[in-house]
Amino acid sequence: MISFLIPEKDLPYDPKDRKSVAEYTKLLENKTLRDYAYVPGGLDNVKNKGLYGQKIENLFFFIKTNNHAGADFPDIPLELKTAGLLSTSSRDRHKNISGKWKSKEALPMSAISFEDIVNEDFFSSRFLEKNKNILLIFYKFEANKVVYDLEIKVTGVWSFSEIPDYDKKIIMDDWEKIKSLVINGEAHNISRKDTDYLEAMPSATSDSMTSQPFGPKARTRKFSFKAGYMHSVIAKLGSEKTNTISLFKKSDKNINLSDKINDKFAPYIGMDASLIASSIDVSIEDCKQAFSILSKRLVKAIFNVPEKGNIEEYVEEFSKAEVTIKTIRINKDNLPKEHVSFPAFKYEEIVNQSWDTSDFKRHIDKKFLFIFFKESGSSFFLDRAVYWNMSSNHMNEAKKVWDKTRELIQLGTIVKNVKHKRRYTYFPGSKDNLVAHVRPHAKDAKDTYKLPVNDISTKSSEYTKHCFWFNREYVKDYIYNLKK
Numbered sequence: 275m276i277s278f279l280i281p282e283k284d285l286p287y288d289p290k291d292r293k294s295v296a297e298y299t300k301l302l303e304n305k306t307l308r309d310y311a312y313v314p315g316g317l318d319n320v321k322n323k324g325l326y327g328q329k330i331e332n333l334f335f336f337i338k339t340n341n342h343a344g345a346d347f348p349d350i351p352l353e354l355k356t357a358g359l360l361s362t363s364s365r366d367r368h369k370n371i372s373g374k375w376k377s378k379e380a381l382p383m384s385a386i387s388f389e390d391i392v393n394e395d396f397f398s399s400r401f402l403e404k405n406k407n408i409l410l411i412f413y414k415f416e417a418n419k420v421v422y423d424l425e426i427k428v429t430g431v432w433s434f435s436e437i438p439d440y441d442k443k444i445i446m447d448d449w450e451k452i453k454s455l456v457i458n459g460e461a462h463n464i465s466r467k468d469t470d471y472l473e474a475m476p477s478a479t480s481d482s483m484t485s486q487p488f489g490p491k492a493r494t495r496k497f498s499f500k501a502g503y504m505h506s507v508i509a510k511l512g513s514e515k516t517n518t519i520s521l522f523k524k525s526d527k528n529i530n531l532s533d534k535i536n537d538k539f540a541p542y543i544g545m546d547a548s549l550i551a552s553s554i555d556v557s558i559e560d561c562k563q564a565f566s567i568l569s570k571r572l573v574k575a576i577f578n579v580p581e582k583g584n585i586e587e588y589v590e591e592f593s594k595a596e597v598t599i600k601t602i603r604i605n606k607d608n609l610p611k612e613h614v615s616f617p618a619f620k621y622e623e624i625v626n627q628s629w630d631t632s633d634f635k636r637h638i639d640k641k642f643l644f645i646f647f648k649e650s651g652s653s654f655f656l657d658r659a660v661y662w663n664m665s666s667n668h669m670n671e672a673k674k675v676w677d678k679t680r681e682l683i684q685l686g687t688i689v690k691n692v693k694h695k696r697r698y699t700y701f702p703g704s705k706d707n708l709v710a711h712v713r714p715h716a717k718d719a720k721d722t723y724k725l726p727v728n729d730i731s732t733k734s735s736e737y738t739k740h741c742f743w744f745n746r747e748y749v750k751d752y753i754y755n756l757k758k
Contacts, residue, residue: 275342275348276289276337276338276340276342276346276347276348277337277338277340278336278337278338279332279336279337279338280336285336286298287335289335289347289349289350290347290349290350291350292347292350292352292407292431295347295350295352295409296409296429296430296431299409299411299429300429302334302411302426302429303426303427303428303429304425304426304427305425305426306422306423306424306425306426307329307330307333307334307421307422307423307424307426308422308423310334311333311334312333313333313422322421323358323415323421323424325421326356326413326421326424327354327355327356327411329421329422330354330356330411331346331354335354344403344404345404345407346409347409350407351403351406351407352407352408352409352431353383353404353405353407353408353409354408354409354411355381355383355408355409355410355411356410356411356412356413357377357378357379357381357410357411357412357413357504358377358378358379358412358413358414358415359375359376359377359378359412359413359414359415359427359428359508360375360376360377360378360415361374361375361376361414362374362375362376374512375412375427375428375508375509375512376501376505376508377412377501377504377505377507377508378415378501379501380473380475380498380499380500380501380504381498381499381504382475382477382496382497382498383401383404383405383408383496383497383498383499384400384401384404384405384496384497385477385494385495385496385497386401386452386474386494386495386496386497387400388456388461388484388485388486388487388492389485389486389487391452391453391456392453392456392457392487392488394453396446396449396450399449401449401497402434405434405497406433406434406435407431407432407433407434408431408432408433409429409430409431410428410429410430410431410432410507410511411426411429412426412427412428412429412508412511413425413426413427414426414427427512428508428511428512429511430510430511430512432507432511438522438524439524439526439527440520440522440526440527440529441471443526443527443528443529443530444470444471444530444531444591444595445471445472447469447470447530448469448470448471448472448473449472449497451468451469452464452468452469452472452474452497455468456486456487456488457488458488458489459486459488459489459490460489460666461486461489461492461495462486462489462490462491462492462493463666463667463669464492464495464666465639465666465669466500466639466640467638467639467640467641467663467664467669468663470500470531470591470594470595470641471499471500471502471503471594471595472497472498472499472500472503473497473498473499473500474495474496474497474498475495475496475497475498476493476494476495476496476630477493477494477495477496482494500594500595500596501596502593502594502595502596503594503595505593505594506518506590506593506594518588518589518590518593519577519578519579519588519589519590520589520590520591521534521535521538521577521589521590521591522534522591531591531595531661532661534591535643535659535661536659536661538576538577539576539656539658539659542572542576542656543656543657543658543659544655544656544657545655545656546650546653546654546655547565547568547647547653547654547655547656548653550568550572550656551568551571554571554572554575556568556571556575565601565603565647565654566601568601568647569599569601569645569647570585570599570601572645572656573585573589573599573645577589585599586598586599592643595641596640596641597640597641597642597643597661598637598640598641598642598643599642599643599645600614600642600643600644600645601644601645601647602614602644602645602646602647602749602754603646603647603648603649603654604646604647604648604649604657604750604754605648605649606648606649606650608648608750608754608755609746609747609750610746610749610750610754611746612746613704613711613713613743613744613745613746613749614743614744614746614749615715615741615742615743616634616637616638616741616742616743616744617633617637617715617741618715618716618723618739618740618741619633619634619740619741619742620723621683621723621724621725621726621737622723622724622725622726624679624680624683625680625683625684625726627680629673629676629677632676634672634676634742635669635672635673635676637742638664638669638672639664639669640663641661641662641663642660642661642662642663642753643659643660643661643662644659644660644662644749644753644754645659646658646659646660646754658754660753660754660756662753662756664709665752668708668709668748668752671707671708671709671710672707672709672710672742674702674707675702675706675707675709675710675711675712675742676742678701678702679701679702679712679742682699682700682701683725683726683727684726684727685727685730686725686727686728686729686730687700687729687730687731688700688701688725688729688731688737689729689730689731689732690731691731692731692732697732697738699712701713701740704743704745704746704747707745708745708748709744709745709748710742710743710744710745710748711742711743711745712740712741712742712743713740713741713743714738714739714740715739715740715741716738716739716740719738721738721739722736722737722738722739723736723737723739724736725737
């Protein structure tokens with residue numbers, strides 16, 4: 275039960291009527307909490323955004339602070355969640371999916387009990403009981419503003435029962451994936467890359483640990499909707515006019531995202547690259563990026579994405595699941611022609627990051643769509659499209675490469691020796707690690723980033739841009755061939 279700060283009969287809304295609560299909440303839009311509610315003296319310096327939901331409950335809904343474990347409005351039921359918004363720009367990849375606003379981050383929800391989830395099924399789970407109806411209040415995020423002066427831009431109710439069946443299927447599959455990892459004693463290795471829309475996000479501090487029934491202690495976690503999924507929710511609540519394409523039809527109920535992607539690519543599998551180009555009326559030049567250009571144009575043709583549109587932006591499921599597309603050419607032995615690169619890292623930034631906050635982990639801790647073209651004689655054909663995420667063991671291997679690289683930069687021990695004006699480094703090579711290595715990613719030797727510590731060997735204060743690369747042997751064995 276919940277208690278109110280004023281008599282229930284005097285409330286300006288009916289706490290037992292979801293429509294009444296939602297309509298009352300709409301009064302907050304384009305206003306601040308200070309505009310609408312009396313803020314007692316001494317409270318107006320609160321900057322902790324984590325207290326914002328509590329202040330909304332107290333000052334707007336007149337709900338007493340409590341330790342009630344159920345939904346905030348238990349009779350409906352309806353769970354209250356507040357979250358920050360950032361404005362999109364003309365260059366933002368989320369502009370099309372989210373309209374004017376995008377979610378600042380993933381939306382944390384209820385805590386995960388590893389001990390309980392193994393004995394639950396989805397429809398009777400604590401997750402669905404707590405979160406099947408969510409009252410969302412989104413405010414414009416401004417770091418230095420006190421919570422009473424944050425402008426509320428979008429409000430509305432998200433209900434599991436009202437989303438499309440194919441979205442329900444993806445969320446249910448995500449929940450089942452998290453449950454299966456716990457059953458297999460892998461709660462300590464759960465990662466956002468394992469799921470599409472619903473993730474198990476670390477809660478509290480990084481050293482907050484709890485027990486799991488079949489494995490070692492693991493970090494405490496909360497169910498959370500990924501930021502990509504929330505961009506779409508925000509657009510729908512805000513009635514923004516978005517122009518997105520879904521992979522699914524309304525009648526699709528029991529097909530998962532991976533199978534749907536395979537269905538879409540099926541007509542083109544085995545087709546020569548030149549024939550694909552001709553069939554979609556694309557002229558590809560003989561250049562290094564030719565196959566990347568072709569695969570992107572193919573995906574656009576499959577999903578009717580506008581010529582100047584961004585695939586990850588227009589395909590709704592790709593945006594929600596934050597999918598990254600990579601195009602790979604492989605030879606007759608299934609070995610990629612090249613290693614697979616990621617954006618160059620900045621030396622001054624990597625030394626101030628932890629693994630969990632690192633750019634490299636952010637790049638690989640997600641879902642990928644790998645499009646493989648295989649060599650055949652003097653040409654290539656489309657061999658397969660693989661929807662993939664990295665295993666936890668391999669993520670740990672990638673971390674070793676990142677740790678070593680960061681250490682070398684911190685110590686100023688990058689260069690091993692110089693021979694014939696060529697610099698050889700101590701950075702991990704492709705033979706040093708199963709998953710990844712470090713090598714240059716620059717136009718030429720003059721394309722550099724500043725170093726936080728001068729290199730001891732060369733005395734240089736800057737160094738050629740480098741990045742992390744997936745080893746091509748790793749791509750062959752664990753992505754193309756899907757070895758576990």
